[in-house]
Amino acid sequence: MLSRRLLMITPAAAGMILIVACGDTSRSAPEQLISEDKLHEHIAVLASDGFQGRAPATEGGRKTVAYLSEQLQALLLAPGNEGRYTQTVDMVSVRLGQEPELSLSGDGFSQTLRYGDEMMIWSPLQESDIEVSDSELVFVGYGSVAPEYDWDDYAGLDLEGKTVVMLVNDPGFASGDDALFNGRAMTYYGRWTYKFEEAARQGARGALIIHEDEAAGYGWEVVSGSWSGPQLALDHDGDDPQLALEGWLSLSAAEALFEASGHDLDALREAARQPGFEAVALDARARTRLENRFERSRSDNVIAYLPGSKRPDEAIIFTAHWDHLGVDEEDDSLIYNGAVDNASGTAAVLELARVFSEMDTAPERSIVFLLVTAEEQGLLGSRFYGENPVFPLSKTVAGINLDSMNVFGPTRDVTVVGYGNSALDEHLRRAAKAQGRHLRPEPHPERGYFYRSDHFSLARHGVPVLYPNPGIDHVERGVEFGEAWMADYQQNRYHRPADEYDPAWDLSGLALDTALVMRVALALANSKDWPNWQQDNEFRAIRDESRRAEKNH
Known part of the structure; x- marks a missing residue:
């Protein structure tokens, strides 16, 4: 029996939903199947104090894994x-x-930089004592090797034993030229994770990124806060090369370094924006010693799936991270319950699992429900899955990530993080049109939000992904209300104990967005389409090679 709260939204929204009802009067329309009651139920449980903020490797985290596993098993989905x-x-x-x-x-x-104020440094090496001594500094512009843009900041360099210094973001953002990289929208080549990885591949000993507020999308206090205290990483040796030293320089510290070594940072920044830029030795050397102390732990991703009725080896994956920040270390009365971030997305995946599991006939392709751990610690659970996939990534059709969803009512629009990246946008556009809605590109693509949630762990292996976010044009109250709600959440509740569940939330918007992504998944699952990245996207070549290898297998 359908819940009485199935999309029971306000009269002003009825016209929008009527478009759906007229298009499909059967009870199988996704909008008629998603239950607000179930969404409320899951969020209330997951964001309750009893789950202690769902931190990985804690009793609250283990309780969360047990709850999710039990819910999926009860639906008779395959482990x-x-x-x-x-x-x-x-x-x-x-x-x-x-x-x-x-x-x-x-x-x-000679300069000795202050930890926290002028620099933040660490070592990803799982070694107790790391020494970097007399390491020559080399300015490598944006530190990017982007063949699709005919760009190589490392051309001709021998970096053995050296430390590279580079700018944050990418040349497109800095130049404002839409024809260079992706204009102001950040590409993966502008993300700090890529910069450290590429420096390690190039054989460098260390890498330091110059922080600038606008180019990074956040202030220095975010840098100093995020990289102080314990840092969580995957516990494996791996085959990928690693730097001995990673870190950030404050802008003022970088300017002082360049001036002291006889270089003009502004002039070099301008040169680094031009094609054909050549790296510059700074006539300076770095020295540091790092002492690492380790504590090992384990947590779990939770995975279930509905086998496809015709092509079960081909899969569409729904992802959401179940973890949050746990209990405050200094005041255990403060619990970071993460109701929006991300009990909301976890609840949506559980509700999708329920609806798919109750279908009389399964879709032609498999539907996978992947709830990952340790997103807040650097996408670790999804990264582990990407490196150890249960379903081959070459046969994974697409990923759809649900994170921090709409709890304030239905909207006429859908925000798309990473808009324009892949053919999946068209699938989402058709689904939104069926709901009488439209797509809205993210307002700040230069900040690189596309690279900050779990879908990215699939994208970096070539799998096309969607990351829809709440719209802002509220059906009854308009854009001003939606923008004010989002601003209030970011300023007062995001990553704070105030991110609490409210039974008065209007989850008709969450139900509508959940039905939206279900439409996309159904369309993909019942087709033979293999959506791809756009031709100039940084992940296109990885996907093309993956699919070629699969076809030749």
């Missing part, structure tokens, strides 16, 4: 990992034994 509903993720927490110093010196000058 997603060799007969189990869980995929164990081994992690290691790395804490500095003491605040390090970073010494920079050259001909006639």
Whole structure:
């Protein structure tokens, strides 16, 4: 029996929903199947104090994994990992034994930068003592190797034992030229994670990124706050090269370094925006010593799936992270329950699992429900899945990520993070049109939000992904209301104990958005379409190679 709260939204929204009802009067229309009651139920449970903020590797985290597993098992969905509903993720927490110093010196000058104020440094090496001594500094512009843009900041360099210094974001943002990279919209080449990875692939000993507020999309206090204290990482050796030293320089510290070593940072920044830029040795050297202390732990991804009726080896994956920030270390009365972030997305995936599981006939392709751990610690659960996929990524049709969803009522629009990246936009546009809605590109693509949630762990392996966010044009109250709600959440509740569940929330918007992505998944699952990235996208070549290898297998 359908819940009495199935899309029971306000009269002003009835016209929009009527478009759906007239298009499909059967009870199988997604909008008629998603239950607001179920969404409320799951969010209330997951964001309750009893789950203690759902931090990985805690009692609250284990309780969350048990709840999710039980819910999926009760739906008679197939366990997603060799007969189990869980995929164990081994992690290691790395804490500095003491605040390090970073010494920079050259001909006639010597600087010792202050930890927290002028620099933040650490080592990703899982070693107790790391020393970087007499490491030559080389300015490598934006530190990008982007073949689709005919760009290579490392051309001809031998970086053994050296530390590279680079700018944040990418040349497109800096130049404002829409024809360069992706204009002001950040590409992966502008993301700090890529910059460290590429520097390691190039054989560097260390890498330092110059922080600038606008180009980074956040202030220095975010840098100093995010990289102080314990850092969680996957606990594995891996085959990928790693730097001994990673870190950030404040803009003022970088300017002082360049001036002391006889270089003009402004002039070099301008040169780095031009094609054919060549790296510049700074006539300066770096020295530091880092002491790492380790604590190992484990958590779990939760996976279930509905086998496809015709092509079960081809899959569409729904992802959401179940974790949040746990209990405050200094005041255990403060619990970060993360009701919006991301009990809302987790609830939506559970509700999708219920609706799909109750279908008389399964879609032609498999539907996977992947609830991942440790997103808040750096996308670790989804990264582990990307490196250890249960369903081959070459046969994964698409990923749809649900994170921090709409709890304030229905909107006429849908915000798309990463708009224009792939052919999936057209699938989403058709689904939105069926609901009488339209797509809205994210307002700040230069801030790189596309690279900050779990879909990215699939994207970096070539899988096309969608990351829809709440719209802002509220059906009854308009854009001003939607913008004010989002601003209030960001300023007063995001990553704060105030992100609490409210039984008065109007979840008709969440139900509508959940039905929207169900429409996309159904269309893909019942087709033979293989959506791809746009031709100039940084992940296109990875996807093309993956599909070629699969076809030749």
